[in-house]
Amino acid sequence: MSDQSDINALTLSGQFTPTMHREVYPAIAPTNPANSAAGKSVLVTGATRGIGKVIALSWAKAGAASIVITGRNKELLLLVAAEIKRVSPKTKVAAIPSEAGSEADTKALWAQIKAEIGLIDVLICNAGVFSEREGFPIAGSIDPAVWWSDMEINIRGPYLHIYNFLQQFLAVGKEPTGTVIILSSAAASFNAPGMSAYSISKLVVIRLTELLHIEHSGVRTFAFHPGLVPTDMSLDIFASQTIDPPELSGGLSLYLSTPRADFLRGTYVSVNWDVEEMEARAAEINEKRLLNTAFLNAKLGPTGHPFETIV
Template identity: 70%
Template sequence: MDLNDPHAMTSPHQFTPTMHRDVYAAISPKNPDLNAAGKNVLITGATRGIGKAIALSWAEAGASGIVITGRAKDLLAQVSDEIKKIAPKAKVLALSSEAASEEDAKQLWAKVKAEIGIIDILIANAGVFSENSAGFPVTGKMDPSQWWSDMEINIRGPYIQIYNFLQQYLAEGKEPEGTIVVLSSAAAAMVGPGSSAYTISKLVGLRLAQNLHAEHPKVRTFAVHPGIVPTNMQVGPWAKQTIDTAEMSGGLSLYLSTPRADYLRGGYVSVSWDVEEMEKLADEIKSKRLLDLAFLNAKLGPKGYEPGSFA
């Protein structure tokens, strides 16, 4: 792989001929088809980078209520101020919270219920990739407590938020609805030394979206690859690859919250894929489950593996 080529890590994972590395008209917050008036959204990990960009995108699209969470209170306040400048009429709630804390989430959602009401869209963005800053330690060299901490934040964290999102309805004896977007990664499809906690946890995000789709048919669920964004998670070797804008995740989340994206429900989607080109393949995507997580490359069945066949 030529790491001097800015598309070297993105082009092998393209589903559509057109590759995007920045916001385009179909997913722009300025697109009237993506107007978010009357919608309440909650974004976790919104103090910087992708989470912040998502929050600002929803503000630009006119969301009625925007809840942002994170650990740094000062950064939460700054993002909150930026949101209010863009959308002065929006109800904004900035709440400090530890991603994997059930108690924090319980208090957070109680306050949201009291001050905002029902959350229509949950974007589970908070996550970590501590292996990169540790020099990519292979299995056996990373302290077990740190390895498990990453798994807790990247798996337990989203589940806690999803649980509380669903409880808005289940606690009232109602069938859950709305939209859930889980920030995953193309790394879920990769196996490389020194990234087991990250790749495994992001793979779980894909399967979680599929399970939610199967269990709660009125809830629109998606697993999203946010691209290779220049955030504090990236490292030197990928410098020339990190050209995807964080705003693409914001625009795509707006698109996914509309019925237009129903053909993608329960599946995986990358910000670099062109949504209008995917729409032309909507029937095939749904009928063949093209964007669902598979198990083995071999096609299995009562007669066993047939040489030359693929799942």
Template identity: 65%
Template sequence: MSSKIDQERDGVTLGHQFTPTMHRQVYPAIKATNRNLSAAGKTVLITGATRGIGKAIAVAWAQAGASSIVITGRAENLLKEVSDELKKISPKTKILALKSEATSEEDAKKVWAKVQEVVGIIDVLICNAGIFSEGRNGLPVTGLIEPSLWWSDLETNVRGPYLQIYHFLQQKLVQNQKPKGTVIILSSAAASFTMPGMSSYALSKLAGARQAEFLHVEHEGVRAFSLHPGIVPTTISPELFQKQAVDPPEMAGGLSLYLATPKAEFLRGSYITVNWDVEEMERNAEEIKEKRLLKTAFLNGQLRPEGHHFEGKI
């Protein structure tokens, strides 16, 4: 482990650990200033980049020297603040800040039309914009949460990313070319467990992980990943996880840079979290690929022609 374990702080993360080493701070392999993570010559679009994780991802790409960074969000004043900060970090990077509502199809069209006009082709799409309505409302269980509020998480966290992914793919499809580039969808460890009061959020984040898998099999030129940013102290973190929320958003920024490099090829279509050690995963790349260790599974049972192998009697 990378540091002394504190069960009260690390319990949830430890229970979701894939590599022997658990990280809860930025480490050299995913540090934005690591020369191996250079974003020189790359263009990136990040949704929901006005604060927290989205902002940290944008800052990481500026630190890595991206040629162009497009950020979207709902608050114009915050977009300007982040835009100004990015320009100071990397004066040579072209910065485009666009107001956009995550679930608006019309806004998505306008964003990508402006991107085509000012930036051109986007190489990396990072779908970060998301909400956790149940967490802000005391984690009401099914039947106690209003249908419109329950649905809002799926609307934002599933439809929102798809609107961006659609236009990302259209960059090439309209030219009768095969889409290529990198798509990173922000997911959550919540997609992997069942806990009262998190049905809408967990379902929406599982959908994000599955979307990355579908992109992987549907478009051979698209490098798709779903990324759990850790338990980050943000405005949508429920009180239940406050003591666990110690992962800095910069970890997601650094990992997004890593996923955009050739080193991450073995992880295409996979679910990854910031707490796992990327170098330890690299050393086991073949097993991870062959056994589909980081892909979602429908059931724990073995579904095959001869049926599941039962240890008891049939």
């Protein structure tokens, strides 16, 4: 348990760069010309409120050509769409209701996108759930249907969109290109009772990011932790530390869609890490696979662990 008197304690425990950001900074700001979204079409899932909504608005501020937002609540989607248009009147906006985890809904969504928008350049999979936050039920006490429904939304949901994103190209015999970003969580990196479904699902999408990276070399894939953001999924026990604005996620998603972030392809990052400090260590990050998952804590080489022979 982190020290509740220190608002940075929990974030610091997963900090990779010397500098920690808990506010938007110039390198990832939507107003930074280097993060311009001009000419790009983006789809943001789970965009009715919270992080997803702010990500969509960040892309509007960066001048995206088209923004597709999706979520369950049609009325809220329309409100977000109107807000996007106020921020960027020239941006084409499509607000399409869809149930995360529904194959039929996702297929219909992408058919409508093809007809109204055309090609999606950037897919941002934000929609997710954390059912266990209510009481933290451990294995054997959480209903199997509830446990599995989190997998359906947090894993199957992103894959359905990724499948259709790739089909834009594969269905016509082209090699896929573009950018896929999946929101994961630092919860994937530690063990805590009562969080099995959430932690497992968030680790799986990091692995999915890594596998997509090697399966489709033309697609830029990333997973990132959005920080401790005050949303309806926030944990009360960490309320004093939950101060990261969702704008950090919006800014980082813009940065990841640019060539500057190519050295991070196929990896997991956090909104709290400084992107310029990571750029300075790009060669080391790639050579040592510092931001990739590992099966064991032991450092295995081509012939296994170099234990000394016991005499």
